[in-house]
Amino acid sequence: MVKDKLAILGILVVVVLATTVTDSPKVQAETKTKDQIEEERTEIKEKISQANEEIGQAQSELEALTKQIERVKQAVIDNQKTIDETKQKIDATKSEVNKLDKETSALERSINERYNILKERAKSIQQSGGDIGYLEVVFGSTSFGDFVNRLFAVAKIMEADASLIEGIERSKEELEEKKNAVEKKLDNLTSMKTELEGMQGQILEQKKQNELLVEQLKQKKQGNLALKAALQQEDSSLVEQASNLEQTTEKVETSKPQVKPLSLEQPKQEQQKSSNEDTSKLTDTNDKIQTLINSGYKYIGNSVYVFGGGRNAYDIANGRFDCSGFIKWAFAQAGVNVGASTDILKYEGRQVSPADMRPGDLVFYDTYKIDGHAGIYMGDGKFIGSQSSTGVAIVDMSNTYWKQRFNGRVVRIIE
Numbered sequence: 001m002v003k004d005k006l007a008i009l010g011i012l013v014v015v016v017l018a019t020t021v022t023d024s025p026k027v028q029a030e031t032k033t034k035d036q037i038e039e040e041r042t043e044i045k046e047k048i049s050q051a052n053e054e055i056g057q058a059q060s061e062l063e064a065l066t067k068q069i070e071r072v073k074q075a076v077i078d079n080q081k082t083i084d085e086t087k088q089k090i091d092a093t094k095s096e097v098n099k100l101d102k103e104t105s106a107l108e109r110s111i112n113e114r115y116n117i118l119k120e121r122a123k124s125i126q127q128s129g130g131d132i133g134y135l136e137v138v139f140g141s142t143s144f145g146d147f148v149n150r151l152f153a154v155a156k157i158m159e160a161d162a163s164l165i166e167g168i169e170r171s172k173e174e175l176e177e178k179k180n181a182v183e184k185k186l187d188n189l190t191s192m193k194t195e196l197e198g199m200q201g202q203i204l205e206q207k208k209q210n211e212l213l214v215e216q217l218k219q220k221k222q223g224n225l226a227l228k229a230a231l232q233q234e235d236s237s238l239v240e241q242a243s244n245l246e247q248t249t250e251k252v253e254t255s256k257p258q259v260k261p262l263s264l265e266q267p268k269q270e271q272q273k274s275s276n277e278d279t280s281k282l283t284d285t286n287d288k289i290q291t292l293i294n295s296g297y298k299y300i301g302n303s304v305y306v307f308g309g310g311r312n313a314y315d316i317a318n319g320r321f322d323c324s325g326f327i328k329w330a331f332a333q334a335g336v337n338v339g340a341s342t343d344i345l346k347y348e349g350r351q352v353s354p355a356d357m358r359p360g361d362l363v364f365y366d367t368y369k370i371d372g373h374a375g376i377y378m379g380d381g382k383f384i385g386s387q388s389s390t391g392v393a394i395v396d397m398s399n400t401y402w403k404q405r406f407n408g409r410v411v412r413i414i415e
Helices: 003-127 132-140 144-244 263-281 285-299 313-317 323-333 400-406
Strands: 348-354 364-367 373-379 381-388 391-396 406-412
Touching: 003 144, 285 323, 285 373, 285 391, 323 373, 323 381, 400 406
Parallel strands: none
Antiparallel strands: 348 406, 364 373, 364 406, 373 381, 381 391
């Protein structure tokens, strides 16, 4: 009887143990699947957050680049207008040169004709043994009154001959001076036209590059949007898997705070804020120089070179400058009024040696003319200015193009 009870008890223990061993792996498997799902969802959410950040960055870059493209398009139109006006001036100056050539030729013919008359007269006098021709006129008079009249007439003729020669020579010199001035003007206009066309070519190339960048950014944005959609779909699938496991007591985290998309404008706004603070605290030369240099940072990547730009509110608001227009604006931010052309700027302040130049000084370059371009020296061999190919930018003076054109003129306005 006892043996039978022990036998039955043994069978029950075996059954219980068997049941326990059989169910345990099932629980472990369910726990492991849940952990995997949570880990995968966390990873996916991080990727979605990163994709959102990149989408925001691409959108900000697209907006900034679109504005820059519009500025470049308008600059191309305005610059072409300046080129066309320069061509018209060249044509008018060529006509002026042709007119002066004709006047010079006519005067030279008149001079030759008068010289021939004088030459014949001198030859006649020489053949008559000196001034005998004039003496015959004088002493051939029939009365004293006739004598006086003839003597006066001869004196007048000789005086007129001398005066005529002087007048002709003077007219010839004046024509030559005028012609030289007009030809110099023509040379300057021709050089300017060549320079402007070169600048226009650079701006058009910039426009082409910007348009390519727009397409690349659009593709980048679309790629990130597609990636985000795929990740969201994968996340939904994981949520469904977790739901199927009937783990309803555990709340599945469905979202995480997203990183706010970085704005390309944010650093520039901070720079402008810093610049404004510096401007309000101008107490000495260093503050003015710092403000002068820092003021242009907000236009880097947000400006375009326009011939004659920077002289009105519209140009300034839209970052449209030529080199001297930008310099005038930058100095104004530091409370200093300067001229708006390189021909005026080179006589502002005082000249200093290139070996002694310091931040805030103006540096000049010979481009389409002597002192045709200028910028603001920043130190470390660099200067900031409105460059024809980029708009407002910082360039290295050791760059081959600028090194060859630096003429050594350095002007210090802020002492």
